[in-house]
Amino acid sequence: MLADGTAVPANGAAMPADGAAMLAAVGLDDRAERLYTDLVVRGAGAPAELAARCGNDLTATEAALAALAERGLIAPQRDGSARYAAAPPTxxxxxxxxxxxxxxxxxxxxxxxxxxxxxxxxxxxxHRDLVEVVAGHAAIGHRVAQLQAAATEEILALVTGRYQVVRADATGAETAAVERGVRYRVVMERRALEEPDAAATLFEAMDREQQVRVVEDVPTKLIVADRTAALVPLTETRSGAEPVALVVRAPALVRVLTVLFDQTWEWAHPLGRDDGAVTVGAAPAGEPDTVDRRILALLLAGATDQSAANQLGLGLRTVQRRISRLMALARAETRIQLGWQAHRRGWVPD
Known part of the structure; x- marks a missing residue:
């Protein structure tokens, strides 16, 4: 067997492994594909001979021959021998x-x-399809599957606690997307790790080379496909209540939701595994140290840069350099935004 699961006959030509119907897109089932491959590799044969070569019964072989002939992939030889030959694949x-x-x-x-x-x-x-209201578990699950089925590049997701709408890959759309090369980046809320099957679900995602991170709190559930469409809950799901969600395709709104994901991703901690256990790494963006937190507390209390430097025994330039680093870390453009992000991320006490 080759690394991709392809069987190799004695003469070195590749044949699909059992169950690997690669020509389904042109209307061939597995039996017809294997028969055509056999004719290409081994040459012409009569129905009974081909049935023996491919391990099929005669009736099934004749049906496959008819399907191949209908598509112009084979033709009977002209010598009257009732043998069939493959047409050139190219x-x-x-x-x-x-x-x-x-x-x-x-x-x-x-x-x-x-x-x-x-x-x-x-x-x-x-423009009705720019924002669509979807209600009910089944309808939302269907939209989630549609977003994954239509994705060609990436799926971004924010996950809160227990799956309340659709479990991981319940529809098979995720598996199909991964096989197409779609990249997955997922941020989970920490309490989602407490679910009984959380480790198994995470390990399955890691085996598919999906990137998963964790934060204390996720702002909302969210799925973004190729940065062109998104699904976000409209209401909180309560016991016995049907959920309601928005499917968003309006470019400006999708950009806002994508920025929300990107910012959450930046301060999230990467997940890994070690000896069968889930491990939580350091946040890629880093965290403020004790001095940074004291500077933030003084600034939020109304101190000037110089006053903070004097109280901490630091130089003014050192304090300003640390503030600049904190603003970059928090992706804040103003000090007001820095203060909000400091509270949001738990860098200073409330």
């Missing part, structure tokens, strides 16, 4: 793929037309 498969590409393009155009019709169906020019 010609036969490319023709099928071209047809599929055209069909997909037509579907994309139809989808775009329907989306435009949906946006303007009210007759008042309102």
């Amino acid at each position: 010609v036969a498969l490319e023709a099928l793929l071209t047809g599929r590409r055209h069909a997909l393009r037509q579907a994309e155009l139809a989808a775009a037309a329907l989306a435009e019709a949906y946006r303007t169906a009210g007759g008042d020019g309102t």
Whole structure:
């Protein structure tokens, strides 16, 4: 077996492993694909011979031959021997793929037309799909799966406590997205680590090379797909109550939600594992030391930079340099923002 699970016959040509139907996109099931591969690698054969070579019964082999012939992938030999030969893959498969590409393009155009019709169906020019209200566990779970299925680059997620809408990969959309190369970055609230199956879920995510971090409090549940669409709860979920969420596609609103994720990610601690246990690393952005916290406390109490320097026995430039570092650490543009972030992150007592 090769590293990607591909079987290699005696002559060195690659054949798909059992269950690996790579030509499903052109309408071939696993049996038909293996039969066509056998004809390409080993040459022509009669139905009974091909059934023996591929380990199928004659009826199934004849059905697969009919499917291949219908798509122009095989043809009976002209010598009257009732044997079938494979058409050249570069010609036969490319023709099928071209047809599929055209069909997909037509579907994309139809989808775009329907989306435009949906946006303007009210007759008042309102863009209805920019913000959509979705209610109920099933509907929200379906939208979560849709966001993952449509993603091509990355999924960003903020996770609070117990899964209340859809459990990790309950629909299989996450697995499919990861297999397409979609990157996942997830920030979990610390109390989510207390769930009974939290470690197993985290280890599964790490095995998929997903990046997971943790903070004390997550501002809200959130999913952002490719920075173009997002889903955020509209109401708090209470026992017995149906949840309500917003699906947001308005670019300005999606940018705001993405910034919220990015800022939460910056001060979150990376999760890892050691001997079967979850480990919490240091926050990549770093934390203020004791002197920084004393400077912040003095500034919030109304002290000037010079007064803080005098009280702490530091030089004015040292205090100002530390303040500048704290503003960069908190991604604050003003000292008012620095004060808010200091309280938000627990750098100073309330």
